[in-house]
Amino acid sequence: MSDASLREEAGRLDAADGLAKIRDRFTLDETVYLDGNSLGALPATVAPRLRDVIEREWGSLRIRSWDESGWWTAPERIGDRIGALIGAAPGQVVAGDSTSVNVFKAVVAAVRMAGEDRTEILVDAATFPTDGYLAESAARMTGRTVRPVAAGAMADAMGDRTAVALVNHVDYRTGRLHDLPGTTAAAHAAGALVVWDLCHSAGALPVGLDAHGVDLAVGCSYKYLNGGPGAPAYLYVRRDLQSRFDSPLPGWNSHADPFGMSSDYLPADGAVRGRVGTPDILSLLALDAALDVWDGVDIADVRAKSLALTDFFLACVERYVPAGRVTSVTPAPHEHRGSQVALRCDDAGEVMRRLTERGVVGDYRRPDVLRFGFTPLYTRFADAERAAQVLADVLREVDEEAGAKPGPEVVEAGAEAGAPSGHDAGEGNR
Numbered sequence: 001m002s003d004a005s006l007r008e009e010a011g012r013l014d015a016a017d018g019l020a021k022i023r024d025r026f027t028l029d030e031t032v033y034l035d036g037n038s039l040g041a042l043p044a045t046v047a048p049r050l051r052d053v054i055e056r057e058w059g060s061l062r063i064r065s066w067d068e069s070g071w072w073t074a075p076e077r078i079g080d081r082i083g084a085l086i087g088a089a090p091g092q093v094v095a096g097d098s099t100s101v102n103v104f105k106a107v108v109a110a111v112r113m114a115g116e117d118r119t120e121i122l123v124d125a126a127t128f129p130t131d132g133y134l135a136e137s138a139a140r141m142t143g144r145t146v147r148p149v150a151a152g153a154m155a156d157a158m159g160d161r162t163a164v165a166l167v168n169h170v171d172y173r174t175g176r177l178h179d180l181p182g183t184t185a186a187a188h189a190a191g192a193l194v195v196w197d198l199c200h201s202a203g204a205l206p207v208g209l210d211a212h213g214v215d216l217a218v219g220c221s222y223k224y225l226n227g228g229p230g231a232p233a234y235l236y237v238r239r240d241l242q243s244r245f246d247s248p249l250p251g252w253n254s255h256a257d258p259f260g261m262s263s264d265y266l267p268a269d270g271a272v273r274g275r276v277g278t279p280d281i282l283s284l285l286a287l288d289a290a291l292d293v294w295d296g297v298d299i300a301d302v303r304a305k306s307l308a309l310t311d312f313f314l315a316c317v318e319r320y321v322p323a324g325r326v327t328s329v330t331p332a333p334h335e336h337r338g339s340q341v342a343l344r345c346d347d348a349g350e351v352m353r354r355l356t357e358r359g360v361v362g363d364y365r366r367p368d369v370l371r372f373g374f375t376p377l378y379t380r381f382a383d384a385e386r387a388a389q390v391l392a393d394v395l396r397e398v399d400e401e402a403g404a405k406p407g408p409e410v411v412e413a414g415a416e417a418g419a420p421s422g423h424d425a426g427e428g429n430r
């Protein structure tokens with residue numbers, strides 16, 4: 001297809017897009033924002049809600065708001081709203097703490113449920129680092145060992161010594177979608193449990209926690225759920241496991257009678273058992289407001305648009321970018337793809353810096369990956385086309401400059417690819 005026909009195609013796809021109007025629920029400008037897999041955009045409902053929470057609920061009602069404004073029960077109420085997006089019936093998800101903290105709770109609790117003879121914890125070998133660090137610590141604390149296994153090989157690696165497998169549903173670097181139903185079933189066949197990290201799938205595709213019998217799951221709410229920077233994470237504990245969920249962080253908020261102030265710990269029933277201390281109310285209620293953007297949205301439509309967007313972006317990249325200059329590390333088959341496209345590219349850090357300067361914001365993962373996240377609620381097909389066009393322009397420019405330099409400096413430019421501009425901070429590079 002010619003450049004003009006790809007632009008026309010983008011226009012046709014946007015005109016036919018049933019989710020196009022949802023973009024109006026966000027505060028956006030003309031930047032092509034493809035970093036919603038790191039920090040989702042701001043929903044328009046958040047600022048007015050927070051203003052009310054601060055001025056009326058906190059400013060005027062003060063302590064009464066714990067009951068009268070529903071602050072005390074916000075973690076479960078908001079947990080249920082998240083649950084609706086990840087296929088969990090009410091009463092199984094609690095919002096709060098960070099993903100890291102919830103990974104720790106889930107893995108230790110799973111080890112305790114699995115029993116003494118289950119001595120190993122399997123961890124997705126390409127995991128987002130925090131999960132690996134926490135699994136190591138959980139293993140040291142519980143006298144277990146950690147074995148890294150590729151997520152795709154997890155099902156075959158489970159055995160009678162496996163206590164729990166900790167797996168990322170979508171790989172943060174490549175965007176590969178792992179087999180949640182198959183891996184969960186294999187764990188159960190081996191008598192083990194699975195903890196899924198849903199950071200890169202929740203809000204981007206149907207997860208089906210209950211339908212697939214998942215044991216435990218965690219995730220953040222600041223990516224495709226648009227909860228805001230540092231927004232509370234969540235923990236799912238399947239209903240029939242809740243009575244055996246023995247939290248390694250049994251704070252007073254998970255006590256059956258928190259205001260009894262007893263010195264003996266008696267865990268609450270239900271999802272509340274996953275709580276620890278006083279919830280972060282301002283962040284929780286920002287997330288609550290952010291979840292309003294989902295009203296009337298079907299996650300199946302979100303998935304369909306996500307795949308159409310990433311397909312279209314890949315087609316535009318293939319058309320505009322010189323052959324071989326970038327390589328997609330995101331699987332082509334839909335059943336293995338999350339909602340991002342990751343392109344391996346020489347000088348990736350410098351390329352992303354220039355893309356960001358020109359209003360196309362993705363991010364860069366060292367040493368050589370450009371990540372482009374597609375949030376179907378607000379990303380347009382025209383954004384995908386423009387991003388590919390600007391990427392091609394930037395690559396041409398970078399290559400022309402490199403070609404114009406004398407030999408030794410070209411070598412040095414290549415060597416710098418792992419650490420562009422000396423660091424990887426700044427919008428687009430976190």
Ligand SMILES: Cc1ncc(COP(=O)(O)O)c(C=O)c1O
Pocket residue numbers: 098099100101128130131168172197199200220233
């Ligand atoms: C898969 C995955 N797990 C965990 C985290 C981070 O956890 P936390 O919210 O504790 O920073 C991220 C991203 O930051 C992630 O991509």
Ligand SMILES: Nc1c(O)cccc1C(=O)C[C@H](N)C(=O)O
Pocket residue numbers: 037038039128172173199230430
């Ligand atoms: N949580 C983040 C943060 O506090 C600062 C910058 C980036 C993040 C991220 O979420 C990174 C992200 N999990 C990733 O997939 O790389």
